[in-house]
Amino acid sequence: MTATSPPRPPAARLLTPPWWLAPALLTIAAALGGAWGYRSSPIVHGSAWLALPYVVPAALVAASWWPPSHTGAKTRGMVLGGVGVFVALVYARLATVVLYTLAFVLWAFQGGG
Template sequence: MKATPTLVPPAERPLDSPWWLAPALFTVAAVLGGAWGYRSSPIVQGSAWLALPYVVPLALVAASWRPSAHRDTRTRGLALGGIGALIALIYAHLATFVLCAVALLLWAFQGGG
């Protein structure tokens, strides 16, 4: 005979931590960081295609929304979300620096004067 499993009342079950809290915070941080970074850099006067690389940090944050049962995949999701939020924050300033460096190099090495 099979033993009947005993049911534990909901009030006596241990509470699981809400898995969605960290990805939600990373999503808000990525959106606010990306908006602040984009608005505070001179790239905002540029063409709209310069905002296209924001897809990469948002994809990293979206990867953190996948619920996981294992501790290592949960840590990986938290790392991806944090990295995505950080990239969203610094992308516009990094792109401005790279564009200015390329313009300076092109100006310095142009031929003919």
């Protein structure tokens, strides 16, 4: 004979939010943050391969979509999703700074003329 946990009452099931609500909001925030960050930076006129690193924030946000199997999984998913939103927001600015720094260093070492 196996012991089963008693079912939760219907009122308790209604008070718990659906697990997919936070990942859905993080996905929307990452898409909007990435679009805003990319459109507001000068690399928008660059080649398409500059948008390739947006795969990293998308993967971080996708990790938040896995249903939580234990207590720590939900927190870990939300942290990964939040980091993905932040990376999507700042990637274009960071790429711009890196590309400008690289151009300046190459210009400085080639003789400055």
